[in-house]
Amino acid sequence: MRLSRSFFVTLRDRPADAEVESHALLAKAGYIQKLAAGIYIYGPLMQRVLQKISQIVREEMNRAGAQEILMPAVQPKEIWVESGRWDRYVKDGILFHFQDRKDAEVCLGPTHEEVVTTFVKKTVTSYRQLPLNLYQIQTKFRDEIRPRFGLMRGREFTMKDAYSFDADAEGLDRSYQAMYDAYCRIFERCGLNYTVVEADPGAIGGSGSQEFMVNAATGEDAILLCEKCRYAANVEKATSVLPPAPDPAGGKQLPLEKHKTPNVRSVQELMTFFKGYPANRMAKTILYKAVSKEKEEAVAVLIRGDLEINEVKVANALDCHALQLADDGLVRKATGAETGFAGPIGLKGARLLADESVRELRNLLCGGNETDVHYLNANHGRDFPTPEFKDLRKAHGGETCPHCKDAPLQETRGIEVGHIFKLGTKYSKAMNATFTAADSSSQPFVMGCYGIGVSRIAAAAIEQNHDKNGLIWPEPIAPYPAVIVQVNAKEETQKKVAEQLYEGLQKAGVEVLYDDRDLSPGVKFKDADLIGLPWQVTVGRDAKDGVVELKERRTGKVQKISATDYLSRSRMERKEG
Numbered sequence: 001m002r003l004s005r006s007f008f009v010t011l012r013d014r015p016a017d018a019e020v021e022s023h024a025l026l027a028k029a030g031y032i033q034k035l036a037a038g039i040y041i042y043g044p045l046m047q048r049v050l051q052k053i054s055q056i057v058r059e060e061m062n063r064a065g066a067q068e069i070l071m072p073a074v075q076p077k078e079i080w081v082e083s084g085r086w087d088r089y090v091k092d093g094i095l096f097h098f099q100d101r102k103d104a105e106v107c108l109g110p111t112h113e114e115v116v117t118t119f120v121k122k123t124v125t126s127y128r129q130l131p132l133n134l135y136q137i138q139t140k141f142r143d144e145i146r147p148r149f150g151l152m153r154g155r156e157f158t159m160k161d162a163y164s165f166d167a168d169a170e171g172l173d174r175s176y177q178a179m180y181d182a183y184c185r186i187f188e189r190c191g192l193n194y195t196v197v198e199a200d201p202g203a204i205g206g207s208g209s210q211e212f213m214v215n216a217a218t219g220e221d222a223i224l225l226c227e228k229c230r231y232a233a234n235v236e237k238a239t240s241v242l243p244p245a246p247d248p249a250g251g252k253q254l255p256l257e258k259h260k261t262p263n264v265r266s267v268q269e270l271m272t273f274f275k276g277y278p279a280n281r282m283a284k285t286i287l288y289k290a291v292s293k294e295k296e297e298a299v300a301v302l303i304r305g306d307l308e309i310n311e312v313k314v315a316n317a318l319d320c321h322a323l324q325l326a327d328d329g330l331v332r333k334a335t336g337a338e339t340g341f342a343g344p345i346g347l348k349g350a351r352l353l354a355d356e357s358v359r360e361l362r363n364l365l366c367g368g369n370e371t372d373v374h375y376l377n378a379n380h381g382r383d384f385p386t387p388e389f390k391d392l393r394k395a396h397g398g399e400t401c402p403h404c405k406d407a408p409l410q411e412t413r414g415i416e417v418g419h420i421f422k423l424g425t426k427y428s429k430a431m432n433a434t435f436t437a438a439d440s441s442s443q444p445f446v447m448g449c450y451g452i453g454v455s456r457i458a459a460a461a462i463e464q465n466h467d468k469n470g471l472i473w474p475e476p477i478a479p480y481p482a483v484i485v486q487v488n489a490k491e492e493t494q495k496k497v498a499e500q501l502y503e504g505l506q507k508a509g510v511e512v513l514y515d516d517r518d519l520s521p522g523v524k525f526k527d528a529d530l531i532g533l534p535w536q537v538t539v540g541r542d543a544k545d546g547v548v549e550l551k552e553r554r555t556g557k558v559q560k561i562s563a564t565d566y567l568s569r570s571r572m573e574r575k576e577g
Helices: 021-028 044-063 077-083 086-092 113-121 169-189 267-273 311-318 328-335 426-430 454-464 492-507 521-531 541-545 563-576
Strands: 032-036 039-042 074-076 097-099 105-108 132-141 156-166 194-198 209-215 221-225 232-234 257-260 282-291 296-304 322-325 350-355 364-367 373-378 388-390 410-424 434-436 442-444 446-453 482-486 513-515 535-539 547-552 558-562
Touching (some): 021 454, 039 044, 044 132, 044 156, 044 169, 044 454, 074 077, 077 086, 077 105, 077 113, 077 426, 086 322, 113 132, 113 156, 113 426, 113 446, 156 169, 156 454, 169 209, 169 410, 169 446, 194 221, 194 410, 209 221, 209 454, 267 282, 282 311, 296 328, 311 322, 410 454, 446 454, 482 492, 482 521, 492 541, 492 563, 513 521, 521 535, 541 547, 558 563
Parallel strands (some): 194 232, 282 364, 296 350, 350 388, 482 513
Antiparallel strands (some): 032 039, 074 105, 097 105, 132 156, 156 446, 194 209, 209 410, 221 232, 221 410, 257 373, 282 296, 282 322, 364 373, 410 446, 535 547, 547 558
């Protein structure tokens, strides 16, 4: 592609709304242009990147036995009601829904579990047609409340989603592993440094779930990992081993004591009031309102004073679609006290959950459910009902790995580019999607779901590969492998050598950019660095000797090479590729 004839515009300044480098550099280099919040136009160079990524995805999905289809972007409300997800997605505010001219309620698809389940249940009737894996690469729309970070959290984005259908759990395990292996090959071929982590399935649902995270300091997601055994998990899912809290009474239950604690609410204030009483022997009680399809309920969560509640784990434990901190009115109703004095003793009308960290604790300091009152030496089973114990806390770096129990967890950050789920029969049962099994019984399909953010891969690759001068594309997904820079557009020898190189590469099937614009060398070199193609071929003063300069964008290393040798090498690499 000759730049003098192409749509190619770069910006001088960084976009004011760019919070991360991928957003800033992709916009500045002309790859993307913002149309509205979270919605972008992809320029010619960006479209080529997405095509390269999509081709890698297609090749590996096909290799794994999946078949490509294309499903509608517009989906009817009825199938979402059938699966039970309409209300949750509407209340979460991410489902863009509207009425068509026949007053039927429809939505723009943020995901396609309902559509693919409907498709398969109408066409697959027997176990003999299984296993089955169907995938698509399509534009999705999620009405993000706060779109940010450019392509990493947009409202409209390009995604590959696949869905497996098996006859039983063992078949699902095989399908899941095949997708896991395919995903590893995809991200390796894209040139990404990634980590696979245990993850929360979120609104998609199901049991087993893993995320593929591109390692980047600017990543939205915190990851905990063990360098010894390679355990890794998203903080929403991660667990760890805690050192036990001290027990001065040696397990003996001491008499309950009621204390006046005027205006003492926080853990830090309690430590001061009770003269250094340790936070890990306190039990703080946090009240929530949990909203599910069937009901709303008040929930009190008990956790050790030095720990944090993981609200994702709480929502999963309650199987609710919305979890909100209780307002002052709900707190007073459940505790009879002002906010800051909630506790498990005498709690009214609230379901009581407790983190596992509280299970073995004795003689707790806790709120008294009375304004300006706390209790010492509270014990579950004696002073208040034994709660439902769950893993409800947020794990942190430095805590001990839960798998090998021999090394501290390290905290890092990542960008989610892929997510795989074992859905089981969540959707097939809800939507009555069944097949005839080998024993002639009717059974629900056992499903899996596998997503890849195609446009997110592009953004994540740049977060991992850039410098002060611009983008640095991994070669497999770069829009072009190289740019030919003719230093002086009016110098005939340079023009001849550059034209011969360009035409020779074109004939060999190697597509390159050719900067033949009549601009200063400084502008050309600056643009070449900014757009980030892996190689820069400079045709300059040595052209009279048939020599060009070959610069590797990533390292900046420059070598002189004859134009003929470069052309021959590129042809050979094309054949080997």
